[in-house]
Amino acid sequence: PAVPALHASSRGSFLLPKFHHQQHHPPILPTDPNPAIFGAAKMSTVHIKSAAEFQKLLSSSRIVVADFYADWCGPCKAIAPLYEQLSSSLSRKNVVTFVKIDVESQKEIASAxxxxxxxxxxxxxxxxxxxxxxxxDPRKLQEVVKRLAKEVSEGDSGSGEASGSSSGGNWRGAEFPRGYGDVTxxxxxxxxxxxxADEDFGPVKVLFDxxxxxxxxKKEGAKDWVESGADDQLLLFMPFQSMIKLHTLQLTSLPPTDNDDDEAPMRPGTIHLYTNKPHNLDFSEADDTPPTQAIELTEKDWNADGTANIGLRFVxxxxxxxLIIYVAKGDGDGEKVRLDRVRLIGESGEKREMGKLEKIGDEAGE
Structure with missing residues (x-):
């Protein structure tokens, strides 16, 4: 669903949608900023004064964290201490830079x-x-920044290995292409x-875990994967919260390898992708609709962690x-396919067309 618009009043200020004032999270301060990751160099938060200054920082600093705020915004003030804590702990010159952008004084950047x-x-x-x-949402912000800290640490250590062997919440089945991030x-x-989907296995959300x-x-417990039911086909429809540019699709499939059962599931073999559909297709529609891209996977396409790294025709x-992922056929002669994880790699939310800001009347109270 579209994010509610900020409306411009007769004074040119933004009016915050009411639902953002209805939920207040107590600030959660970092418990283990691990300054050793970033060295001794300390930087303060940069208050952006112009679009040119912001563009210069985007070019000079490997990573930039930007806080878009307004002085009148209560939730902005509530989370500001956490943001400053993260900035103080994790900033590193030309590597990680935290900035604040006032949407009132920097309307050009906010619009872009x-x-x-x-x-x-x-x-x-x-x-x-x-x-x-x-x-x-301090928990979400802290989760994202901690993941950022880990990625920077791994990058500085020169590790080129996939992080599938690492512990923690953000597992990677394969490395990401340079310059692109996880937009799942x-x-x-x-x-x-x-x-x-066979209802005896996980719901669709497990694919994005x-x-x-x-x-x-090697954990026992809930079945955190999906399997097809009647045959070896699956149709997955995924709408996005914002426009994205998709560079790579990563699929993880881990059927049992020591199982001689003829009914054991297979990995996907033939995959069709469809973009910008308002809803899912049915199977006959998918068969009759030319895909945005068709993919054939074989055994050699899967790495040791059961992940296929699929480059897309970026244009x-x-x-x-x-995005619709249609598993049209499994790789083999079985009757079921299995899918454990789906990762989308690319860019999100960058310079979408504006049009969300609307002029409202001059009547009192507006």
Missing amino acids: YSITSLPTFMIFREGKTIEKVQGA GQIEPKGCELLN PSKPSALA KFQNINS
């Missing part, structure tokens, strides 16, 4: 990045948007639909608001 609710936090890597957090968080879970699949973690996946 489609800021429609406050506060909004955006994270940029090498000038490209990799994350967008809307609302004063832009999926709107409530709008997702998975057709032909950031943790390591239980099949790799065909610009500014998309939904």
